[in-house]
Every structure is written in structure tokens, then in C-alpha cells.
Amino acid sequence: MNEVILDVRNMSVALGPHFAVKDVSYQIKPGEILGVVGESGCGKSLTSLAIMGLLDKSLTLSGDIRFGGRNLVGLGEKQYQHIRGEGIGMIFQEPMTALNPVMKVGDQIAEMFIIHENSSPKEARDRAIEMLKQVHIPYPEKRANAYPHELSGGMRQRVMIAMALACKPKVLIADEPTTALDVTVQAQVLDLLEELRETTGTAIQFISHSLGVVSQISDRVMVMYAGRVVEIADVNEIFDNPQHPYTQALLDTIPRVGVDVDRLPAIPGSVPPLDQRSEDYSFRDRCPELYDSYLQKAEKRNHQRQATKAAQSDSALQQPMFRQQGGAT
Numbered sequence: 606m607n608e609v610i611l612d613v614r615n616m617s618v619a620l621g622p623h624f625a626v627k628d629v630s631y632q633i634k635p636g637e638i639l640g641v642v643g644e645s646g647c648g649k650s651l652t653s654l655a656i657m658g659l660l661d662k663s664l665t666l667s668g669d670i671r672f673g674g675r676n677l678v679g680l681g682e683k684q685y686q687h688i689r690g691e692g693i694g695m696i697f698q699e700p701m702t703a704l705n706p707v708m709k710v711g712d713q714i715a716e717m718f719i720i721h722e723n724s725s726p727k728e729a730r731d732r733a734i735e736m737l738k739q740v741h742i743p744y745p746e747k748r749a750n751a752y753p754h755e756l757s758g759g760m761r762q763r764v765m766i767a768m769a770l771a772c773k774p775k776v777l778i779a780d781e782p783t784t785a786l787d788v789t790v791q792a793q794v795l796d797l798l799e800e801l802r803e804t805t806g807t808a809i810q811f812i813s814h815s816l817g818v819v820s821q822i823s824d825r826v827m828v829m830y831a832g833r834v835v836e837i838a839d840v841n842e843i844f845d846n847p848q849h850p851y852t853q854a855l856l857d858t859i860p861r862v863g864v865d866v867d868r869l870p871a872i873p874g875s876v877p878p879l880d881q882r883s884e885d886y887s888f889r890d891r892c893p894e895l896y897d898s899y900l901q902k903a904e905k906r907n908h909q910r911q912a913t914k915a916a917q918s919d920s921a922l923q924q925p926m927f928r929q930q931g932g933a934t
């Protein structure tokens with residue numbers, strides 16, 4: 606499948622002279638899960654809000670965001686309303702702030718069908734209950750009458766997912782959907798997202814600050830540092846052959862089965878705020894020694910890989926079939 610559903614090109618988000626997101630480009634194909642990872646303040650949420658047309662007015666957006674071939678940058682609010690929900694859905698970082706606290710959750714989902722699909726109130730309610738069932742909420746008829754505060758964190762997150770999926774969006778942006786959940790519920794939500802991708806073909810942009818969580822669900826991973834994309838690759842490549850020192854630093858913070866350490870290494874320092882980043886600020890400015898040693902490691906790995914590849918193709922050429930085909934008689 607070569608078609609692309611979301612095509613982001615040279616997207617930047619600026620606050621006055623400072624960039625929160627700089628020159629970000631990536632693509633997502635239908636049915637693909639792209640993980641987006643980076644520490645707090647790296648620009649993961651702003652990237653998503655820019656796609657949803659929900660950036661704060663104080664921020665300036667530039668570049669292209671193509672959804673199904675159509676550029677969304679510069680669209681009016683009315684046109685954007687059609688894109689949201691039916692085209693691109695989003696699960697927000699804070700379910701409690703994204704759900705209406707004084708409205709029953711069933712009514713909040715039903716509203717999606719009434720607004721976007723002109724459903725009657727009765728039909729919308731039936732479909733809302735169907736959605737709650739789809740995200741595996743037990744006793745959906747009963748839970749539809751609950752207010753958000755009456756549900757557990759995991760349930761609220763499922764309600765958010767049900768709302769985001771109500772109008773069958775082609776792309777779903779999930780912004781840290783599992784951060785506030787314990788590991789068991791977190792695993793259930795990840796399973797649910799994967800199941801939905803399989804059954805509906807929805808492409809998912811899955812955001813987390815944890816590379817460990819992202820790796821459980823993603824086909825490809827995009828690593829962001831201080832507003833920039835530093836690496837984007839298949840999930841196995843990210844783990845087996847990380848190219849950027851920041852990716853390696855994030856990898857080193859993940860606990861590994863069978864590796865016994867007293868304390869996992871933390872990355873020294875933190876992502877500086879926007880007004881403390883120079884125009885060409887990079888991870889090297891934060892940890893120069895770590896940066897250089899990881900870069901050397903990546904170079905060494907690349908050399909070894911190339912040498913192995915060359916040795917393998919040499920030995921393949923020595924196989925009898927190649928010798929015969931080469932006519933070396």
C-alpha cells in the first residue's frame with residue numbers, strides 16, 4: 606500500500622521569534638501506526654493540535670498539512686469542523702479536560718452522530734451505546750448514563766476513544782492516551798487501539814514520552830527533540846540500529862528483561878524552554894559528551910553492518926548457482 610493519508614511537510618509552529626515545532630515532515634499510510642516520542646516540551650502535542658486546526662491564536666503555523674491530498678493549512682473553521690471527527694479524530698492528553706463534566710458520556714458520544722451525521726436523538730443514542738460496546742465498556746446501556754467523574758481513568762479514556770472513533774475517522778491522533786493509567790489498563794487500551802486499526806483500517810498517530818510504550822504498538826517511530834524530528838524509522842530499526850544520539854539516550858532509559866542494573870540511566874538536564882533555545886539548538890548542546898559517544902557507537906555499528914553485508918554478498922557469489930550463471934567455466 607503506497608498511498609498516503611496524512612502528509613506533513615516542513616511544518617513549523619512559532620511563538621513570536623521562537624520555534625516550538627521546526628520543519629517537521631512525515632507521512633502516514635492508511636492502517637499504519639506511527640509512534641511519536643520525545644520528552645516533555647518536545648512539541649508532540651503542538652504537532653497534533655496543528656493538524657487538528659486547534660492551535661492557540663498566539664502561535665503561528667507554516668508549512669503544509671495534506672490530508673487525503675488536501676492542504677489543511679489556512680482552512681476556515683467551518684471547513685475544519687468537517688475534517689475533525691469524520692476525517693481526523695483526536696484523543697486528548699487529559700480526558701477529564703476534554704470531556705464535558707456536566708454531560709452524561711452517552712449523550713456526549715451521541716452528540717457526535719447528531720452533529721456530523723444528522724442522526725435522530727434515538728438513533729444517536731443507540732449508536733453511542735454501540736460505540737461503548739465496541740471499546741469494551743461493560744454494561745454500556747448503564748454506563749451511557751454516567752457522568753465522566755463517575756468512571757475510572759481507564760473507562761474515561763475508552764469513552765474518549767469511542768468519541769474520537771464515532772464518525773470513523775481515517776486518521777486518529779492519540780496524545781499520550783495511556784500516561785495516566787496503570788500498566789494493566791494501559792495494555793488494554795493499546796490492545797484496543799490495535800484492534801481498531803485492524804477492523805477499521807484507521808491510521809493512528811500514537812504519542813507518548815516513553816519509547817517503551819510506543820514500541821509496543823507502532824509500525825514506525827518518529828523521535829522528536831526540542832521541536833525537531835531527529836529520527837524516523839521502522840520500530841525494529843529504532844531498537845536495533847538507532848542513528849541519532851537522542852534516540853539512543855531514550856533507549857537507554859528503558860528497562861530490559863535480563864539486564865540487571867541498580868538504576869536506569871536518566872538523560873542529564875531537560876528540554877530547555879522555547880526562549881532558551883538558539884536557532885540551531887540541538888541535543889548536543891544539552892549533553893555534548895553523551896552525544897559524541899553515542900554518535901561514535903552508531904558509526905561503529907554502521908561500519909559493522911556494512912562489513913557483514915559485504916561478506917554475505919561475497920559468500921552468495923561463491924555459491925555454485927552464481928558461478929554457473931556467471932558462466933565461469
Ligand SMILES: Nc1ncnc2c1ncn2[C@@H]1O[C@H](COP(=O)(O)OP(=O)(O)OP(=O)(O)O)[C@@H](O)[C@H]1O
Pocket residue numbers: 620625643644645646647648649650651652661663664698814877878879
Ligand atoms: N499555547 C502556547 N503558548 C506558548 N508556548 C506553548 C504553548 N503551547 C505549548 N507551548 C510550548 O511549546 C513547547 C512544546 O509544547 P508541547 O505541548 O507540544 O510539548 P509536548 O511534547 O506535548 O510535551 P508533554 O510531553 O509535556 O505533553 C513547550 O516548550 C511548551 O511550553
Ligand SMILES: [Mg+2]
Pocket residue numbers: 649650651698780
Ligand atoms: Mg503533550
